[in-house]
Amino acid sequence: MGKSQETYNKKEKEKKRLKKRQEKEAKKLARKEEEKLSGLDNMMAYVDEFGNISDTPPDPTKKKKVIKAENIVIGVPAREAEPEVDPIRKGAVEFFNSEKGFGFIKEDETDEKYFVHVSSLTEEIVENDKVQFELEMGMKGMNAVRVIKL
DSSP: OOOOSOOHHHHHHHHHHHHHHHHHHHHHHHHHHHHHHTSHHHHOOEEOTTSOEESSOOOTTSOOOOOOGGGOOOSOOOOOOOOOOOSOEEEEEEEEETTTTEEEEEETTTOOEEEEEGGGBSSOOOTTOEEEEEEEEOSSSEEEEEEEEO
């Protein structure tokens, strides 16, 4: 009588292969079930009446606000009439360096300081001179221009 070709080692290997195949099949079925649950409906997001994102759909029984197209304003709203302010201001020269050609003027009313360059002067000024000037937006803020000594 011949010896059986199936040894203990071969039986164990076959059992392991069969077990792996069953585990693989179980994982495949679990993935399919998960795909069914994570469909498009589960990925939907809704916006409620306050603009917050929610996973629940809006309630169709709630009444929606009706907005007329004529009431929607597009663009910059019209400005209200502002009282006219005299563009000419008065102040005193707080600092002026004639070698470098710049200085600062302190306004009398608001006590704010404004940069002044020698190119904006109509005549020579020195510290503590009373002047009148206009303001213009410069690269780093408001600059005094058209400076006249009083």
